[in-house]
Amino acid sequence: MRATLYLSAGNVVVDDVPDASISEPTDAVVRVVRAAVCGSDLWSYRGIINRAERSRLGHEFIGIVAEVGDEVRTVRPGDLVVAPFQWSDNTCPACLDGIQTSCERGGTFGAAGTDGGQGEAVRVPYADGTLVAVPGGMDGTGESLYPALLAASDVMGTGLHGAVLAGVTEGSTVAVIGDGAVGLCAVLGARSILGAERVILMSRHADRTAVGKLFGATDVIAERGDEGIAAVRELTGGLGVRHVVEAVGTPESWSMAVGMAREGGSIGAVGVPHTAPTLPLFPPLIHHLSLNLGIAPVRRYLPDLISCITAGTLDPGPVFDTVLPLEDVARGYAAMAARESIKAMLTMQP
Numbered sequence: 001m002r003a004t005l006y007l008s009a010g011n012v013v014v015d016d017v018p019d020a021s022i023s024e025p026t027d028a029v030v031r032v033v034r035a036a037v038c039g040s041d042l043w044s045y046r047g048i049i050n051r052a053e054r055s056r057l058g059h060e061f062i063g064i065v066a067e068v069g070d071e072v073r074t075v076r077p078g079d080l081v082v083a084p085f086q087w088s089d090n091t092c093p094a095c096l097d098g099i100q101t102s103c104e105r106g107g108t109f110g111a112a113g114t115d116g117g118q119g120e121a122v123r124v125p126y127a128d129g130t131l132v133a134v135p136g137g138m139d140g141t142g143e144s145l146y147p148a149l150l151a152a153s154d155v156m157g158t159g160l161h162g163a164v165l166a167g168v169t170e171g172s173t174v175a176v177i178g179d180g181a182v183g184l185c186a187v188l189g190a191r192s193i194l195g196a197e198r199v200i201l202m203s204r205h206a207d208r209t210a211v212g213k214l215f216g217a218t219d220v221i222a223e224r225g226d227e228g229i230a231a232v233r234e235l236t237g238g239l240g241v242r243h244v245v246e247a248v249g250t251p252e253s254w255s256m257a258v259g260m261a262r263e264g265g266s267i268g269a270v271g272v273p274h275t276a277p278t279l280p281l282f283p284p285l286i287h288h289l290s291l292n293l294g295i296a297p298v299r300r301y302l303p304d305l306i307s308c309i310t311a312g313t314l315d316p317g318p319v320f321d322t323v324l325p326l327e328d329v330a331r332g333y334a335a336m337a338a339r340e341s342i343k344a345m346l347t348m349q350p
């Protein structure tokens with residue numbers, strides 16, 4: 001089969017690899033229908049973190065179950081399924097607490113020794129605990145829903161989790177730092193799912209701002225740093241916002257988050273920090289801030305997200321502004337790294 005391999009910084013290719021196959025009775029093999037390039041894939045592409053040469057890439061995909069192991073009960077061959085970016089058994093203590101990304105048997109697609117999502121097929125461990133079937137299957141789900149379902153595999157659930165961690169509820173005022181796909185999905189989740197009344201998106205890119213407004217952002221602020229903080233305070237009567245979603249993960253974005261939160265506010269952080277942590281703890285302490293962090297347990301949200309998408313009440317699909325065949329995956333990485341594309345979707349040969 002064909003799959004995306006990492007060669008070196010700035011260099012990814014599609015090449016022949018061994019076919020995905022069942023190795024445990026709890027496995028399924030999923031034939032990938034759509035896959036995505038994630039902002040987190042760019043960390044190694046940009047050379048910021050190391051990655052093994054010829055390792056597989058990709059952890060966001062939807063597909064058709066091709067084969068299941070003897071112990072798999074909840075999905076059958078032929079099912080259209082969404083996979084969260086990490087697999088999980090959904091039965092261990094962490095999973096039962098709703099933090100499937102801490103599953104004691106979990107792992108990430110594309111890690112050493114696993115299949116990546118940016119390929120023709122994937123072996124999915126703990127298929128029952130990991131995969132969620134789309135009601136209606138292939139016949140009942142139009143291709144027009146594939147982008148939204150694909151977004152549910154990571155960015156929609158991650159953005160929503162940021163808003164949940166920030167304590168967003170009906171009527172909330174929220175600021176979202178980060179106008180990548182996760183930040184944009186945080187806007188959508190805060191507005192459409194959690195009922196926020198006002199969402200301030202920090203964004204300076206016209207294409208991203210447009211999607212943010214489509215997703216329900218009520219205010220957009222282009223300034224960064226102290227100017228951005230001042231602008232948010234001005235919009236909120238000088239108080240700052242009670243709920244902040246931090247969807248970047250850099251020292252600069254954290255300092256903005258702390259600076260724009262009102263006294264007693266909550267920061268929900270899903271941006272993965274790849275640089276040395278430098279968060280000073282004194283400001284959050286004196287301002288009584290709650291800091292809630294975590295790698296989003298997308299599996300927790302998947303059944304509800306899929307229901308909303310198939311019911312037509314949620315559409316995160318517009319985060320994809322680039323669509324390419326798998327063989328052109330390198331163009332997707334290059335466009336996203338150059339910020340010419342918000343997010344790239346890959347299509348596979350039927």
Ligand SMILES: [Zn+2]
Nearest residue numbers: 090092095103
């Ligand atoms: Zn578990």
